[in-house]
Amino acid sequence: MDLNKIRTDINNVDGELLSLLAKRRQLTLNVARSKEIDLKPVRDQEREQQLLEKLVALGKEQGLDAQYVVRLFQTIIEDSVLRQQAWLQGQQNTSQDLVTVAYLGAKGSYSYIAAHGYFARRDHSLVELGCANFDDVIQAVERGNADYGILPIENTSSGSINEVYDLLQQTHLQIVGETTETIGHCLLTLPGADLSAISTIYAHPQVISQCSNHLRQYHGVKLEYCASSAHAMAQVKDSQDPTRAAIASKAGGELYGLEPRQEKLANQAENESRFILVSRKAKDVPVQVPAKTTLIMATGQKAGALVDALLVLKNNGLIMSKLTSRPIPGNPWEEMFYLDIEANINSDNMKQALAELVPITRFIKILGCYQSERIMPTELE
Numbered sequence: 001m002d003l004n005k006i007r008t009d010i011n012n013v014d015g016e017l018l019s020l021l022a023k024r025r026q027l028t029l030n031v032a033r034s035k036e037i038d039l040k041p042v043r044d045q046e047r048e049q050q051l052l053e054k055l056v057a058l059g060k061e062q063g064l065d066a067q068y069v070v071r072l073f074q075t076i077i078e079d080s081v082l083r084q085q086a087w088l089q090g091q092q093n094t095s096q097d098l099v100t101v102a103y104l105g106a107k108g109s110y111s112y113i114a115a116h117g118y119f120a121r122r123d124h125s126l127v128e129l130g131c132a133n134f135d136d137v138i139q140a141v142e143r144g145n146a147d148y149g150i151l152p153i154e155n156t157s158s159g160s161i162n163e164v165y166d167l168l169q170q171t172h173l174q175i176v177g178e179t180t181e182t183i184g185h186c187l188l189t190l191p192g193a194d195l196s197a198i199s200t201i202y203a204h205p206q207v208i209s210q211c212s213n214h215l216r217q218y219h220g221v222k223l224e225y226c227a228s229s230a231h232a233m234a235q236v237k238d239s240q241d242p243t244r245a246a247i248a249s250k251a252g253g254e255l256y257g258l259e260p261r262q263e264k265l266a267n268q269a270e271n272e273s274r275f276i277l278v279s280r281k282a283k284d285v286p287v288q289v290p291a292k293t294t295l296i297m298a299t300g301q302k303a304g305a306l307v308d309a310l311l312v313l314k315n316n317g318l319i320m321s322k323l324t325s326r327p328i329p330g331n332p333w334e335e336m337f338y339l340d341i342e343a344n345i346n347s348d349n350m351k352q353a354l355a356e357l358v359p360i361t362r363f364i365k366i367l368g369c370y371q372s373e374r375i376m377p378t379e380l381e
């Protein structure tokens, strides 16, 4: 048995797998073209169900277990659905090849990785504009220095990112997209550093809050808050001090020559962040694509006013996937409500609901309508 020879054979098989995946992706884009013409929804879960059943049976014949086959194809189908949606949206809106994206931090920050994930599905070339804080991200887009800004809005471990919600109250920018990224926090050090000698850990405050359970075990270790995860990694790299560590992603660590020493540090095993994309101009969401509309409203302090507003949604058959509230600057004790509604702003029931909401709210503003990128995998029945 020649190990090198076997590995070469494996490499060849992996190469073939990749070519087949690329070929499959191309075919699914042809499906999107046909859906563009007959206005069929992108997602067809009945077809996915049939596909999975067939593949599980085929896999069984070749000794591949059902769970493995299902997991693999859920990932492949997710990519195919997101690509088709992105393609259709690109068809409906004039899209440029080169886009500038403002994000928090520098190369390797979580926002940087999310921006690359989002635009990888859209065949755009990216010009990156790293910013010092969330406000600068918004301003870069408002002033026209960037086409898009990417901002984290909520996280499965730490909840809503209030600072971003508050900025959305003030800006005229529109939310034009969303993307969810798995946030795998790692403890990163210089290569070979002695873990027991770590005296300072650098991280963004959001990251510290998401890893609070893990961080409790470090007694006598100083926590230094940083403006972004990229700054945290730069602190370790630039100092070349082996007693310093950063919490950031594995992919980010690679860009800074840092080694992951401990992984999965977040409080929730499934640590995910949802990011939104903001732009100066709203974008149309094609009818074939699941859409989300985000709006903010203030109802005034009348008893039952929020209930009345929510009843409007219910009576129009609208599903609300998120409701959150934030104080209104200058209006103590009054709250601004943020609602995510599973509907296209151009749909009849959304238009009707808005018409009914305007007279019963003190203030209402659409923050944006965008394609919903959360793909719930089809399970084998």
Ligand SMILES: C=C(O[C@@H]1C=C(C(=O)O)C=C[C@H]1O)C(=O)O
Pocket (backbone or CB within 6 Å): 028, 031, 042, 043, 044, 045, 047, 048, 051, 076, 077, 080, 081, 084
């Ligand atoms: C490719 C299609 O679009 C979607 C993606 C599928 C896939 O990747 O196999 C299957 C069904 C649809 O949810 C299709 O409709 O055939």
